[in-house]
Amino acid sequence: MSTETIAPREYQIYSGDDLRTNVLEISMGPQHPSTHGVFRMDVSLDGETVVKLKPVFGYLHRNHEKIAETTSYLGSMPYTDRLDYFCSMTNNWAYALAVEKMAGLAVPERAEYIRVIMAELTRLQNHASLVGFLTNDLGASGTPLLYAIREREHILDLFEWASGARMMCNYMRFGGVRNDLPSGWLAQCKKVVDDFPAFMDEFETLLTGNEIILSRCQNVGVLPRDLAINASITGPCLRASGVDYDLRKVDKYGIYDRFDFKVPLGSVGDCYDRFMIRLLEMRESVKILKQALATIPEGPVNDSKARNFRPKPAEAYGRIEGPKGELGFYLVSDGTPKPHRYHVRPPSFINLTVLEDMCLGQKIADAVIVLGSIDIVLGEVDR
């Protein structure tokens, strides 16, 4: 690696004496069909080619961190649902993990299994819908997305059954989960997980070989390995660039060391790799789910002491491998029931750092799919 940071590339506009063109500045968003929420890109175009791109966000900013600092530790849990509203289960887990790390709470065995099951189900539905949204950005009129949403409904039904809500689950608690799984839940979950590979096959037949997707995604929005590391990219985007860094393997948080799964790696780091890595990760998640469902023990699901506790002055940084990347919570306690500092490290926020680098010199249509392949959720970017 070089000694200095990898600076953004510059795009040179041809400016011969005989040819003079003007740069077209377009403000894509916040109301635009494909900016995944209220996200804005200030794009400068040379014809159709992107010469400058600045991401602008904050339209959904509600100062989540400040709210958390004025409420109790438990009171922030439902707010974490609303960070990345696609993956409330993993958000809950990341926060619970940070608090457990800070306060030294233990999690019962069954609760750990439930957490793994919920997190992997979340990963399945997030990746499936992301691939759907990506194809929407590519211009498919919603067909793959609706197939993904069809499958996602089954997973959301499971979430609702366990937690009472489909998206804002608010299910994990410090030292466990809120309530035990209802009877019959595990059997239904097994059925959903067993049905999932059939959907994956259909999905892959529909998408992976399609010549238009191949030509649109391959060698577009390349994120080099060194830049990916230097810019703190995490999650599938990082692994698509060929870096073997999956927190489930590195940190082995929870009980991930008990499961047998593999980490798929890309080689080029383009949109197609990011897209394929997600499809492959879904297959691995199905594997984890099958193992977890087969071995889940009986027992308590939460630590009754963990309610309404008052942590000692301490600080902790807890992180998990969310579907979008490393989701971390940095907590500082000063001994009061409210956190002194509560900071979220949102993966989609930091993954946007390299958006400009990936889009420069590409067409405007590519900028849209590069953004789609990063997988951002504005609830998390803006907080």
Place this chain on the structure above:
Amino acid sequence: MTPINPDQLIVQLTQWALSFLDSYPLVAVLVAILLSTVPLIAVFPGCFAITTWLERKGLARIQNRIGPNRTGPLGILQPAADGIKMLLKEDIVPKTSDRLAHFLAPVVLMVPAFTILSVLPFNRNMIPAAVDTGVILFFALGSVSTLAVFMAGWSSRNKYSLLGGMRAIAQMVSYELPLVLSGVTVIMMTGSLDTTKIVAQQQLSEWIQSSNAGLQCLGQIIGWNVFTPWGFAGFLIFFVASLAEINRCPFDLPEADSEIVAGHLTEYSGFKYALFFMSEYVSAFAINGLSTTLFLGGWSGPNIRPPWSDDPNALLIPGFVWFFAKMFALMLVMIWIRGTLPRLRVDHLMGFAWKFLLPLAIMNIFVGGFYYYAPRWHGIPVVGWPIGFLVMYLSYECIGRLNRGPKTAQRVYHYAS
């Protein structure tokens, strides 16, 4: 009194009506014009309404949805509801737009869309304008739509619209070439630009004249151009190019919603938008009608003589039924494609036209020439057919491979140890 011929009923009725005006030739001409244009203006918007309903229902089913089902049984009144909604919407014109061009664009798009319908033979003796150079007229008038789209894009004073307009020009001009060249093969074989002659050429008249009902029926089908190697390749090229010409998915770049919002349509609303929308569908019908005429035998179809008639030209099922059936079948394929495929990128689009379709279309002309002169055995093209097919297949493979290049390929993924 000739026996009733269901096929020619409408034509006969028209002639009967006009016979009253024999003494007023000027009025007769005017009435004749009205009688051939009014049905076009009445029928095709109806077809447009049915197609929007079909598209919404079909896409919905492809996507595992139900589709519109609240307006009437099966949502059949949805087009009417859409229409009412569209007409009641406020007509918004951007302040800085070029008002005249902004107003004219939908009109300029609509007029040629309807005009080109007039050279399509819907049935025997049923062609609104029997022009000797029908195909030329079709292409010439059809390309006016490029101008309309650019007018819309430029006059809106919206950057997305401008990009859409520029894309539209590049795309339509490029795809005109393979479109025309694949049609040229048919013109070459027929030796005429007259659409009625092109249809007649696709009918095996000896078989139809014979007394065997099976042969009569088969003779209406077997001669379609699409069953020859050059016709098949030409049909595919023509169909793909026509998708681009009418901005249908996967070539809907001028109105690519995920990239440039709605392209040239971004600043249109209300009635003007409805006109745009309808014109696009009418041009889709027109171009599908032309590809039906050129390659799918026009109005001819599996048809037999009515039992009461000895006239070799009398047919039980009117020809325009077959014509519309084929046209709608092509529309359904377009809907199916729309439900499946993502959009191309602008440079791929150009590459596809110039580096893939154009060479193939030129190759197809040579194959057509070879087929024409290749020796036949009892009129059956024993040499021309297989060799023509082989050449077209090989050139498809080769040009396809040359275009794909080493860059895009299925990849093998590895797992971290």
Place this chain on the structure above:
Amino acid sequence: MIDLAPILAKFPPVKHDAAANALIVPQALALEVAKWLRDDPAYRMDYASNVAGVDTLPVEKKTKVKQPDGTDKEIVTKKPGSMEVVYHLYSMALKHGPITIKQVTTRENPVVTSLTPIYRGAEFQEREAFDLYGIQFEGHPDLRRILMWDEFKDFPMRKDYVEPDDYEYEPTPHDAVLAKAKAHYPKASTSTEAAS
């Protein structure tokens, strides 16, 4: 846990905060330490995971101590406030971590050294700390507001931040909210007030 002794030995001004297991790095040295941490083969801390600003208000604690003569004497202990920027560094190459480094500065004039020249990944998070805490990062290539709009003047994450009084009507105002509502809508009496 990573052995921090070599860093402390190499950079004597760097202090170790045992409670948080963090390195307190003086601003002048921050770039150098970060670069060394990134490139040293034993550490290879190539991944700046988390960057967070922390604001601590000055604390004034009054304790009464009984004097030998029986009277109470108040002892006032003052803890000065501080502004910190915390970096959590990990290594993707060696898969270990974290090393927490902190730059501590004053609340009145918060200036620290930006680590963006070493870690591109810190770019947005430092901008966020600038936006919400008003911490100036020296050497940051593009220090602009990121979440708040450009015209916004205040720093909302600071502990002494006072919300502006652009209060929106809420049907259940009570306590602090009620006071604010009363100030904002002097005449309007809310339904709950009437009920209670």
Place this chain on the structure above:
Amino acid sequence: MLGIGILKGMVVTAKNFFGSFVNKRLLPTIQYPEAGNSVTLFSRNIPFLVYDNDEDPLGTMRCVACKICEKECPPQCIYIVMEKDANGKPAKRPKVFDIDISVCMGCQICVEVCPFESIKMDSTFELSTPDRFEGLLLKREHLLKSNTYFHKIHPDEAQEVDDRLAAKQKKPAPTPSTPAA
């Protein structure tokens, strides 16, 4: 061959097109409101207050106005005023119990912290109203619902709660637990 991937994709969509006419799995839409809604026995939406006896809702409401839920509610949407009897002594009953459902996010934390099992989650959802302010402010009268209703919407949970309360009754006089920090 160029185009094979596209053709395969078209076969998939064609299968889904025809499958949607025969396979229920391929047409998962529920026609609300004719074919029922998607509320399950586990859905939670907004809180309600439980009372035991249908004859006397106000007399048998479980809430004692301890204000724990008001304190713990993350978006601060609950407002409670305790009732005072004739002598000005606090009666263990709320006089005002308002929930602003335009603020409530249905997180269920009030249910978790309530020591008296008096606030539970409802599953109604058709609460839209043209009145943005008063219409979305649910008062004590709106919120009070019987235990029978609770049994109807969440039978398992209601049974558990009843069992817990019965066990508590057996024990000598329960002391209301103090609000935790």
